[in-house]
Amino acid sequence: MEHTTINLNLKVWRQKNAEDKGQFENYKAENISTEMSFLEMFDVLNEKLINEGQDPVAFDHDCREGICGMCSMHINGRAHGPWSGTTTCQLHMRAFKDGETITVEPWRAKAFPVLKDLTVDRSAFDRIQQAGGYVSVNTGNAQDGNALPIDKKNADASFDAAMCIGCGACVAACKNSSAMLFTSAKVSQYALLPQGQPERTTRVMNMVAQMDKEGFGACTNTGACEAECPKEISISNIARLNREYLNAQLSL
Amino acid sequence: MINNRIPAGELAQKWSTYKSTCKLVNPANKRSIDIIVVGTGLAGASAAATLAELGYSVKTFCFQDSGRRAHSIAAQGGINAAKNYQNDGDSVYRLFYDTIKGGDYRAREANVHRLAEVSVNIIDQCVAQGVPFAREYGGLLSNRSFGGTQVQRTFYAAGQTGQQLLLGAYSAQMRQVSIGAIQEHNRHEMLDVVVIDGKARGIIARNLVTGEIERHGAHAVLLCTGGYGNVFFLSTNAMGSNVTAAWKAHKKGAYFGNPCFTQIHPTCIPVSGDHQSKLTLMSESLRNDGRIWVPKKQGDTRKAYDIPEEERDYYLERRYPAFGNLVPRDVASRAAKERCDAGYGVGTSKMAVYLDFASAIERYGKTEATKQGIHNASKEEIIKMGKGVVKEKYGNLFDMYAKITGEDPYSIPMRIYPAVHYTMGGLWVDYELMTSVPGLYALGEANFSEHGANRLGASALMQGLADGYFVIPYTIGNYLADEIRTPKIDTKQKAFDDAEKIVKDRIAHFMNVKGTKSVDYFHKALGKIMWDKCGMARNAAGLKQAIQEIRTLREEFWKDVRVPGTADSLNPELDKAGRVADFLELGELMCIDALNREESCGGHFREEHQTEDGEALRHDENFMYVACWENIGNNEWQLNKEDLVYDVIHPSQRNYK
Numbered sequence: 016m017e018h019t020t021i022n023l024n025l026k027v028w029r030q031k032n033a034e035d036k037g038q039f040e041n042y043k044a045e046n047i048s049t050e051m052s053f054l055e056m057f058d059v060l061n062e063k064l065i066n067e068g069q070d071p072v073a074f075d076h077d078c079r080e081g082i083c084g085m086c087s088m089h090i091n092g093r094a095h096g097p098w099s100g101t102t103t104c105q106l107h108m109r110a111f112k113d114g115e116t117i118t119v120e121p122w123r124a125k126a127f128p129v130l131k132d133l134t135v136d137r138s139a140f141d142r143i144q145q146a147g148g149y150v151s152v153n154t155g156n157a158q159d160g161n162a163l164p165i166d167k168k169n170a171d172a173s174f175d176a177a178m179c180i181g182c183g184a185c186v187a188a189c190k191n192s193s194a195m196l197f198t199s200a201k202v203s204q205y206a207l208l209p210q211g212q213p214e215r216t217t218r219v220m221n222m223v224a225q226m227d228k229e230g231f232g233a234c235t236n237t238g239a240c241e242a243e244c245p246k247e248i249s250i251s252n253i254a255r256l257n258r259e260y261l262n263a264q265l266s267l
Numbered sequence: 268m269i270n271n272r273i274p275a276g277e278l279a280q281k282w283s284t285y286k287s288t289c290k291l292v293n294p295a296n297k298r299s300i301d302i303i304v305v306g307t308g309l310a311g312a313s314a315a316a317t318l319a320e321l322g323y324s325v326k327t328f329c330f331q332d333s334g335r336r337a338h339s340i341a342a343q344g345g346i347n348a349a350k351n352y353q354n355d356g357d358s359v360y361r362l363f364y365d366t367i368k369g370g371d372y373r374a375r376e377a378n379v380h381r382l383a384e385v386s387v388n389i390i391d392q393c394v395a396q397g398v399p400f401a402r403e404y405g406g407l408l409s410n411r412s413f414g415g416t417q418v419q420r421t422f423y424a425a426g427q428t429g430q431q432l433l434l435g436a437y438s439a440q441m442r443q444v445s446i447g448a449i450q451e452h453n454r455h456e457m458l459d460v461v462v463i464d465g466k467a468r469g470i471i472a473r474n475l476v477t478g479e480i481e482r483h484g485a486h487a488v489l490l491c492t493g494g495y496g497n498v499f500f501l502s503t504n505a506m507g508s509n510v511t512a513a514w515k516a517h518k519k520g521a522y523f524g525n526p527c528f529t530q531i532h533p534t535c536i537p538v539s540g541d542h543q544s545k546l547t548l549m550s551e552s553l554r555n556d557g558r559i560w561v562p563k564k565q566g567d568t569r570k571a572y573d574i575p576e577e578e579r580d581y582y583l584e585r586r587y588p589a590f591g592n593l594v595p596r597d598v599a600s601r602a603a604k605e606r607c608d609a610g611y612g613v614g615t616s617k618m619a620v621y622l623d624f625a626s627a628i629e630r631y632g633k634t635e636a637t638k639q640g641i642h643n644a645s646k647e648e649i650i651k652m653g654k655g656v657v658k659e660k661y662g663n664l665f666d667m668y669a670k671i672t673g674e675d676p677y678s679i680p681m682r683i684y685p686a687v688h689y690t691m692g693g694l695w696v697d698y699e700l701m702t703s704v705p706g707l708y709a710l711g712e713a714n715f716s717e718h719g720a721n722r723l724g725a726s727a728l729m730q731g732l733a734d735g736y737f738v739i740p741y742t743i744g745n746y747l748a749d750e751i752r753t754p755k756i757d758t759k760q761k762a763f764d765d766a767e768k769i770v771k772d773r774i775a776h777f778m779n780v781k782g783t784k785s786v787d788y789f790h791k792a793l794g795k796i797m798w799d800k801c802g803m804a805r806n807a808a809g810l811k812q813a814i815q816e817i818r819t820l821r822e823e824f825w826k827d828v829r830v831p832g833t834a835d836s837l838n839p840e841l842d843k844a845g846r847v848a849d850f851l852e853l854g855e856l857m858c859i860d861a862l863n864r865e866e867s868c869g870g871h872f873r874e875e876h877q878t879e880d881g882e883a884l885r886h887d888e889n890f891m892y893v894a895c896w897e898n899i900g901n902n903e904w905q906l907n908k909e910d911l912v913y914d915v916i917h918p919s920q921r922n923y924k
Contacts, residue, residue, distance in 0.1 A: 105671070161350075
């Protein structure tokens, strides 16, 4: 790919810590190669800030190949930026034009408090998982892997839900900051498998209760979560969660 | 004298004999025994969950914001297990044999046999947890083949096997957190091991959000902290992957085993410029259908498809007619480097070779046309159908390539180049996974491992989970049975004061240097030295030079690094400074080890030791040992040797022609 260099204006959210009010700061990013990833552009910005004696921008990132779910930037009003089905770390600078202004914010949600700049606390997701996102099987309890045949269709659908990387884009994209897509993906993974059946009722009840307790909003079926999900997790999982929840209530 | 504590008896009986005779800790005593697990990847999460299920009181630590993000999550291909579900002749012995041979005869027979034995239990456990493995229409588990083997023993979940296995282990871990059996400490980094009366008794950790330095005591400490590929700056590792925990353990007396054994993976997306922060792997499975080539003419600037067939050099097929594009990773990587160094590389950097799917697309297209009964399909129709088939097989990888490079790999050959991927070396451990410090264990990639000098594909996930689910729960009991009278570890002891002071002084030093260069500047400089002189090919002169250059760089680092911000807040630059400081010491030891190992084996290629055809030449008579480096202070090391004894397998020279 022929690469060119572009100059950009960045409007980046800066916030010292959870207590700080925070504000946008403007920066210039110059001679940015279109071959760079979005986070590499931030590396260049940070290198410049460090050399100028300023505090670099704090942001979460780790694998930089779209699977760990750590990166989490709200770019020009979209979770993970303009490319659909793409995490921030896989977004590349050829998505932008020379001279463009890019606004970068952290995930905004009551349940995801800002720790610093673009870094937020997503431990609420861990607690939702702790509430029931597992099969209660101790190591050593298992029967032979092939003793339990599973319809390929269900296994594949379970996998599609299990692909969720827990990044929180669904929450950031939702006007109510609902965590339904995340929670429903985990509930669906197990609901579609025979291994998930024994705890099916308690799992959905407990995970939904925890979700509410964490301060996530209600789902109004707008579909922004599905549109912004970097792994394209289907909103049909939410419908499945609702059925599971209803059935669980009826069986009480 | 190195004691590897391998049990006596027949190879195939060693592990079952061990399990039946090792000491046990009764359930009531387990409750009052504390275990620290550092790192929450496959090894750490599986160990933490299993030990908590057994009743031990467990604390986990990871630097990420959640245990689920450890870099095991990025493994693509699959996990091996000797299930023989495909009835194609697999067995525990065959998996054992393939792993030993793949490692170029530098691993322990007893450990590798145990690994092959427990491989079958791992699959059962993961299925029971609800890991959605790929399945056949009959509802049973699907398998595929992977490099270096003749059977189909690899279990997988699309191209995201590591993710699914890790989320399975993480779910088991979360279940134990919910009942209070595990206490999680995320966004924490271990900065020292505390050793009292010769035994590991706790750690010093830094809360990465508040900067607070914390003391944690325990009866045993498990390091499950992954590999050290990031010493090269550019690798397929995550940005945060580091050697710090293992290095601190090393400085407290744990031997470092075979540090120079690094795996360079042949199929990665090449470097595009100085801004590059990491390299992305394209799964080994692509070599099943892609053909690797470079132009026959040096410095050829024509576009790939303007170069006619007869002017292309399919160098792997030329050099290795028997294995062709499917030679093992170390061989394929070296061959690509050889062509690029000789001036035949492609792309703007000239440090890349083509991985071309054109003939596979045409072949699949023809088959598809026949299948659909179209006998007079035009070339365009065939290509279109062929692209469809390739998309089905490798779609997610092709999409990833397109996103990163902006090129369409369905019409232009991929450009690939080798990149640092996995480190076979690591903390030396005995059969019980204990380091040379009693009570201090290393699991998964963090230990010097069962992979010898070269790891086969789909074996890393197997080893991480074997260590955590099925080995440590037995072996740790054998140690802790003698610790039941040890009360809760008091963290007010002097050893904790001393360790904490060292940690705090070091942080204060970083903050006070106020130098002129960023941490990344030093990391990149170190990476370049390592890649140029301790990378795919090494020689004595280069290694000696590298050692000098690293020493100079290290001195400059301590005098001139610039760490902005404060130590009492979230400060990623400070975190990086500590990690790079440790890489600057490890890098030197890797070069020393590479210099000492006067042979070529697996991923370690010394230019002075090659056959007439340029292949790796082992010297078993002098180097059939694990190099166990002992830190004697002040960046000086003493070499101890653990001889490798082969009772069952007879080592031979590998041949892929």
